Amino acid sequence: MSDEKQIKPWVKPVLEMGPILAFFAGYIALRDHVFTIGGTEYSGFIVMTAAFIPLLALSTLILWRLTGKLSAMQIMTLVLVVVFGGLTIWLNDERFFKMKPTMIYIMFGAILGVGLMRSKSYLSLVLGEVMPLDAEGWRKLEFRMMLFFFGLAVANEVIWRTLTTDTWVKFKTFGLPIAMLLFFMAQSGLMARHSTEEADKDAAE
Structure with a gap:
């Protein structure tokens, strides 16, 4: 018997796709903008990457709290987003x-x-x-x-x-x-x- 808590069918896809769709919408809105932060210029893509990392972490945390478990795929995805997203922001690349x-x-x-x-x-x-x-x-x-x-x-x-x-x-x-x-x-x-x-x-x- 599974220990996974039951949630409404629409909740999981919303939490999984929500951050991705938010990144897309934010990128479309900011792609032609350049932001100067601490004397360094960042493109809209970099800014949305910085927003996507905590958004994905939050949605993953909510999913874990609601279901009581996370798949290996979800955990690995979050780790790689943090690592590669962090490098993107740090190196501005x-x-x-x-x-x-x-x-x-x-x-x-x-x-x-x-x-x-x-x-x-x-x-x-x-x-x-x-x-x-x-x-x-x-x-x-x-x-x-x-x-x-x-x-x-x-x-x-x-x-x-x-x-x-x-x-x-x-x-x-x-x-x-x-x-x-x-x-x-x-x-x-x-x-x-x-x-x-x-x-x-x-x-x-």
Whole structure:
């Protein structure tokens, strides 16, 4: 039985996407402005990065207080945002914040890869309650997700290095969540074939 506290379905996505949408809105409003703080000029992107870090930390804290738990993905994301966002502000260089999604997806892909090599299903520990699959189903899903994460890392690098900051911000705000949604929609067949939900119901009767 899970120790996670029950919350309304809309609360979690609002807390997870709220800081990202706030960053997007703030960037759009401030992208053409330059702010002088302590004798140093900072772009609107840097200023919004400075605002995004505590906003994400606050939303993560609220989510933890409401649910009683955080996933490894949420914790790692917060840590990397603090590290790379901090470097962006300290060095006044937006490239560090743009590299953050690359590091996140490489780490997630590497963790899944290690799990596959060790025949351990790390993904099932996170999603096992909402997506009951058999062992083969988890292996297939984790392999596909590992490739997907590495693909997102490559896409992020290509976009921030070759396209404008506006394009990268739109990609980060809308492209990445949409890509994640489409990925899981594409796995519906796999989930249906390898679901153990019916078997669990039959065993309970």
